Amino acid sequence: MAQNIPELYGSLVFNDKVMRSKLPKDMYKALKKTIESGTHLELDVANSVAVAMKEWATDITGIHQRRNPLHSYSILLLQRRSS
Numbered sequence: 001m002a003q004n005i006p007e008l009y010g011s012l013v014f015n016d017k018v019m020r021s022k023l024p025k026d027m028y029k030a031l032k033k034t035i036e037s038g039t040h041l042e043l044d045v046a047n048s049v050a051v052a053m054k055e056w057a058t059d060i061t062g063i064h065q066r067r068n069p070l071h072s073y074s075i076l077l078l079q080r081r082s083s
Contacts, residue, residue, distance in 0.1 A: 012060060014053050014057075019049070019052070022053075022056055023049065023052050024048065027044075027045055027049070027052075030042065030045045031045050031049060
């Protein structure tokens with residue numbers, strides 16, 4: 001395998017660092033408050049997260065013309081595992 005396992009493991013995760021960079025500041029703060037307090041997730045926050053996650057998945061696959069970016073993400077993971 002060309003890459004070190006620790007470098008590869010967790011490299012394609014929509015984690016806090018990614019959320020902070022992709023979400024609008026107010027949506028990020030609202031999401032963190034929801035996670036920390038365990039309160040109800042507001043619809044506008046959920047929609048913002050969904051859009052950011054879709055854009056992120058499209059960005060990491062480098063495929064912008066696919067209809068389903070999560071499918072492309074799955075293909076990318078399978079390709080990385082087989083190499």
